Amino acid sequence: MANLWRLGVLCGAQGGRAGSKASSLHWTGERVVSVLLLGLIPAAYLNPSSAMDYSLAAALTLHSHWGLGQVVTDYVHGDALQKTAKAGVLALSALTFAGLCYFNYHDVGICKAVAMLWKL
């Protein structure tokens, strides 16, 4: 209990309780998306559909976006460099998501593509 209070004081000194709340929500969000993605994979195999294609694209890109964000946080040091790296990851994730949606709309879609690839 005393530790929680200390954490609150620390966060208060570093820009309000909002900072730690946001981080806590981010952590929970990461786990939720992970579990979602875990469930989507067998679901996509058993029930391939267009809705599944788009859900897979969204969960996949969000999971990898947050994962790469953690890698940047761990290895890229310094304010300016970290901001640039994070912007780069955002750009990559956005382009990847756009590409996957384009594939789902104009081409066979993720589920069918995996099936076709595996029949090779």
Added chain:
Amino acid sequence: MAALLLRQVGRHCLRAHLSPQLCIRNWSLPMAMSICHRGTGMALSAGVSLFGLSALLLPGNFESHLELVKSLCLGPSLIYTAKFALVFPLMYHTWNGIRHLMWDLGKGLKIPQLYQSGVAVLVLTVLSSVGLAAM
């Protein structure tokens, strides 16, 4: 005695411009598996991004690309190996990911459990990869 040996090993690493932690620290299974989890994650991300970007940038549709691969007339063992190479990092990351989620629930954090779950993940990875590549 051990300290002297460790210092020698560390010095070798520094000469090779490597971080000394890589040589001085005793490698453990959980440490190696953690690095592999990150490595497979980054590799899978790169694969997905490459797929998405090539859908946007490369001419031709997916079927035409598959036809190109078919025209190479690759042997079945090569195709199996390629499928295995695709599925192996995915399976490792998935099973180890479940292990991570278990830790987040507060389960299996004792040291012997770490090693047991680690070995279980490795066995499951190999088995599921072999199975999926054969499909």
